[in-house]
Amino acid sequence: MRATFHLLIAVVFFTSCKEEKIIEQVDFKTKYMFSSEIESQLAKDTVSWKYQIAASQYATKGDYKNAMNQWDIAMGIKRKGFTxxxxxxxxxxxxxxxxxxxxxxxxxxxxxxxxxxxxxxxxxxxxxxxxxxxxxxxxxxxxxxxxxxxxxxxxxxxxxxxxxxxxxxxxxxxxxxxxxxxxxxxxxxxxxxxxxxxxxxxxxxxxxxxxxxxxxxxxxxxxxxxxxxxxxxxxxxxxxxxxxxxxxxxxxxxxxxxxxxxxxxxxxxxxxxxxxxxxxxxxxxxxxxxxxxxxxxxxxxxxxxxxxxxxIFHPTSTYINNRPDWLFKNGNQNVTINLEKIQIEFPIMVLAFKEGENINMAVPIDITEVKSSKETCNLGLKKGTYTIVITNGNESLKFKQPVD
Missing domain, CATH: 3.40.50 (Rossmann fold)
Structure with a gap:
């Protein structure tokens, strides 16, 4: 289990697009794993199904591409195409x-x-x-x-x-x-x-x-x-x-x-x-x-x-900044979260919660991991207001994010 514990003390302001956002330090704990933790566990595990476990862990943290990769390693898939x-x-x-x-x-x-x-x-x-x-x-x-x-x-x-x-x-x-x-x-x-x-x-x-x-x-x-x-x-x-x-x-x-x-x-x-x-x-x-x-x-x-x-035959996904295209369809918008002025050590996990839900209990609406402040952070979100939580496992911040 990952956990972070901070008092709600620092309030920071930064300007993003149309409005000023208030960033607060926050007590936050999560069981979602960083990629480095999954990879470390893979290196240590000796069970034959470890890649299947990793595939599910990547899926759980919103990493569709790596979930697919790990599953194919687990299955050892090799196929020949048709003439x-x-x-x-x-x-x-x-x-x-x-x-x-x-x-x-x-x-x-x-x-x-x-x-x-x-x-x-x-x-x-x-x-x-x-x-x-x-x-x-x-x-x-x-x-x-x-x-x-x-x-x-x-x-x-x-x-x-x-x-x-x-x-x-x-x-x-x-x-x-x-x-x-x-x-x-x-x-x-x-x-x-x-x-x-x-x-x-x-x-x-x-x-x-x-x-x-x-x-x-x-x-x-x-x-x-x-x-x-x-x-x-x-x-x-x-x-x-x-x-x-x-x-x-x-x-x-x-x-x-x-x-x-x-x-x-x-x-x-x-x-x-x-x-x-x-x-x-x-x-x-x-x-x-x-x-x-x-x-x-x-x-x-x-x-x-x-x-x-x-x-059922589903189309093969294409990727937008390493996130699958279907994530931004069926009522979801491709929402870019501006991280440039976030004062926190990377890599970080970015989690979106529906406003009013308990961030220490709820399943997030979307999750993605960002390795540096220069990377683009994309979340698939419907119209509404969200609490965005950013954590590196030691420090956590939150702010409100409206989606029009």
Whole structure:
């Protein structure tokens, strides 16, 4: 845990663009890790999954590029692309349609939607967030999150506090996951956890527990619709070798409901385009898409005898000052934080909190690390007023930042 402890004593003024800002020293503590700490831990760790851990740690601190890099190191990905003739054949075989539009069209016919994520890929959380309002308008009032911890005061989360804190979960510390939760609560969703409470349960017992917990939530509201956000293979229907059935398959077994299952993981971008799944590159994806064959059927994600109904193809990110372009879309502005006159030793972490939220408890709206005062600091923020906290692990400062 990183911590800084200072009295609120110094008040400094500097001019930025249109207005004068007041900077205060502040007591602040955070568990977010600097890149140097992650790298140091990587150098010391001997476990085979250390790069997967690092990928999640980078994702949690808003470093999408390094999260992608570490995951590819962990997986040892090597792929060969398609020939030009094969690429032409694929594009003649399939039609690309907007993923949001297609999912919403299918959502009207279903009671339960299950969508997955890779735990190192923050964009998957952002995409699920993009669906929330329109799904709510279609009757999806309940959001089940695998990552939601029972340690949080869930009644307060849903009805009083209305924002995620550090106890809300492990993966929910990622600002993009936190924003998914915030938006769901603002829209009016009821959030519920469904992870097994048995910390020893894994494999088949875990899938059973998850499905039974979701079953209880559905049986309590039999006339309502449910959106379930899970990790990786939990969204598989049918028979699955490792667990006999994954959570989605068990849910059908226990409830008789055939969910709409959506896979975001299979065809997601890697750290470089040469590591991408060849089909993603062949299709030249410009927006999140579902691909439809000549019979009007969507391409599924298949894994042995198991499947998810829809495979989503997301576009490969481009970067603006080392931050992914999608961070500045869907209502977010690219906000430059002026650091030139900040009197603090670099590197620093810059965290944006929604005004009124407890900065020592809340999950930030966005985070980025800046190594020197000459670097540009960009945050993805909606209109509103934010508390910007700057820390180097020993000293912390804060000021207000309006976004018009």
């Amino acid at each position: 030009e003739d094969r690429v032409d054949s694929i594009n003649q075989k399939y039609t690309k349609v907007n993923a949001n539009d297609y999912i919403l069209e299918q959502a009207e016919k279903n009671q339960v939607i299950i969508i997955n994520e890779a735990h190192h890929n923050s964009f998957h959380r952002s995409f699920t967030k993009s669906l929330l309002k329109q799904l709510y308008d279609l009757g999806y009032k309940n959001l089940g999150l695998e990552a939601l911890s029972y340690k949080d005061d869930l009644d307060s989360l849903n009805n009083i506090r209305k924002y995620p804190i550090q106890k809300t979960g492990y993966y929910t510390k990622d600002p993009q996951f936190g924003n998914l939760i915030r938006e769901a609560l603002e829209i009016g969703y009821t959030l519920f956890p469904y992870e097994t409470k048995n910390e020893e349960a894994n494999g088949k017992p875990r899938e059973i527990d998850q499905a039974k917990n979701i079953q209880k939530a559905i049986e309590a509201k039999p006339n309502e619709k449910f959106l379930i956000h899970c990790g990786y293979d939990h969204a598989l229907e049918g028979n699955y070798d490792y667990w006999e059935k994954a959570m989605a398959g068990r849910l059908t077994e226990y409830t008789g409901i055939d969910p709409l299952t959506i896979n975001q993981v299979k065809y997601s971008q890697q750290s470089t385009s040469e590591y991408n799944f060849p089909l993603l590159n062949a299709l030249d994806i410009k927006e999140s898409s579902v691909i439809i064959d000549k019979k009007g059927k969507p391409l599924k994600h298949k894994k042995g005898d198991a499947w998810s109904d829809i495979a």
